[in-house]
Amino acid sequence: MSLRHAILVLLQDQEASGYDLAREFANSIGLVWNATHQQIYLELGKLNEQHMVSYRHVPQEGKPDKKLYQLTDEGRAELIRWLKKPAGPARIRDAFMVKVAGGQLADTQSLLSELEQLAKQRRERLATFEALAKRLDDEGLEDNLYNYLTVRRGILDQRAWLQWAEEVRQTLEHASVGSATS
Amino acid sequence: MSLRHAILVLLQDQEASGYDLAREFANSIGLVWNATHQQIYLELGKLNEQHMVSYRHVPQEGKPDKKLYQLTDEGRAELIRWLKKPAGPARIRDAFMVKVAGGQLADTQSLLSELEQLAKQRRERLATFEALAKRLDDEGLEDNLYNYLTVRRGILDQRAWLQWAEEVRQTLEHASVGSATS
DNA sequence: AGTGCTTATACAACGGATTGCGCAGCGCTT
DNA sequence: AAGCGCTGCGCAATCCGTTGTATAAGCACT
Known part of the structure; x- marks a missing residue:
């Protein structure tokens, strides 16, 4: 239940598009928590509805437009709340x-x-x-x-x-x- | 998609009940592949329907009766088939x-x-x-x-x-x- | 006497995750 | 010129997994 928090952690440092996040989940953070792009886009949508993140639309040439997401104050507050609770046990499927x-x-x-x-x-x-x-x-x-x-x-x-x-x-x-x- | 194969691997050595398997998933194998008892009972049911495992009913006194499952030849064949295919990437949620x-x-x-x-x-x-x-x-x-x-x-x-x-x-x-x- | 743990199995409901599909254009290789 | 891979987003169906609840009996602790 904390893909959302992994995303919030990533957005803490810098604003990013869904695609950017997907790449990070495939590399660095992926070793600790993995997710596919569908999952990420879906979760970004939900986080946006709940005002935890906001985005600005960035038109690009040659490439499709992108949405750059960033943390809102509410998102940061939610993250801090979550960080206080003890983490659930790690799950692996190897x-x-x-x-x-x-x-x-x-x-x-x-x-x-x-x-x-x-x-x-x-x-x-x-x-x-x-x-x-x-x-x-x-x-x-x-x-x-x-x-x-x-x-x-x-x-x-x-x-x-x-x-x-x-x-x-x-x-x-x-x-x-x-x-x-x- | 290979909780089933983890179960088949465990049954390879010895026959076991769902409860036995659940304990193994909580300890040894759990570090590599985790599953709850509900998941295990469900999967044992499916494996039985597909003739990959069979069970014998063992009445007990004081405790509820149990079903001791064992691998069938078909189950062993399926396991061998699976072992030949390259394993999917490990997934973690830490x-x-x-x-x-x-x-x-x-x-x-x-x-x-x-x-x-x-x-x-x-x-x-x-x-x-x-x-x-x-x-x-x-x-x-x-x-x-x-x-x-x-x-x-x-x-x-x-x-x-x-x-x-x-x-x-x-x-x-x-x-x-x-x-x-x- | 009541609470909670252990053994043992199982259903139902919900939410999370995977898989498949689709669009869209650019650049590189074959 | 066709095919492949990258950038970028998204929907829909299905499957997997978690959580809650149930039953049933014995044992240990308080």
């Missing part, structure tokens, strides 16, 4: 992990190749986050404290995942050498 | 992280106390997982390989989170000393 848990019935090779593919994505993300963390650090942490901490979470998460992936790789390669050498 | 991202507007002290509360839970989980990993190791990894790897994921995840929490604690305590000493 299909790959379910596959690992059921690994006995799976083909080890295809599991390993999927693992490698995911590891590649994680390495890229890690690089992005490390660059971003450095930039925020250079700009001065005082102004970017919470962004910095969020990015740090991303970094530690990627590293932990990659470390685990390395363990899995070694374990499964040994196991497959030991049992099923074609 | 409200606390959204709160951290919006931390500028929050009360630092209440954020820190919520952090400490979550850290406590994570430490407990970590201890449980470490004990479980040790037990699986003692029993022989060959038989428990995929369970072991899943538990390892849990361990590394808890450690990474706790490390981050420590960073946050230090950062925010310094910051609040620097700026807002009551």
